[in-house]
Amino acid sequence: SDIYSLGAVFYELLTGQMPFKAQSLDEMVQKHLKAQVPAASKINPEIPPVLDKVLKYMMTKQPAQRLQSLGDLLPPLEKLLLEMKATRLGM
Numbered sequence: 001s002d003i004y005s006l007g008a009v010f011y012e013l014l015t016g017q018m019p020f021k022a023q024s025l026d027e028m029v030q031k032h033l034k035a036q037v038p039a040a041s042k043i044n045p046e047i048p049p050v051l052d053k054v055l056k057y058m059m060t061k062q063p064a065q066r067l068q069s070l071g072d073l074l075p076p077l078e079k080l081l082l083e084m085k086a087t088r089l090g091m
Contacts, residue, residue: 015047050076
């Protein structure tokens with residue numbers, strides 16, 4: 001649940017909004033349990049695809065399919081940094 005929660009916080013930091021909108025607490029809980037998380041890049045087009053993918057894996061509903069530790073975030077984040085450097089260099 002820590003990885004899922006961190007993913008929700010990252011989502012809000014990157015988009016300026018929570019992953020789900022709901023009219024009640026029950027509706028919000030149901031969305032967190034069952035609804036697919038909308039791609040953050042649909043809200044903020046500057047989000048690179050690799051970061052969208054990281055958020056998706058952080059917020060996957062099935063714990064066994066979710067990233068299991070913060071260490072699992074390192075490879076995709078390193079890839080993101082490499083892509084950002086390449087973009088800056090015009091590659």
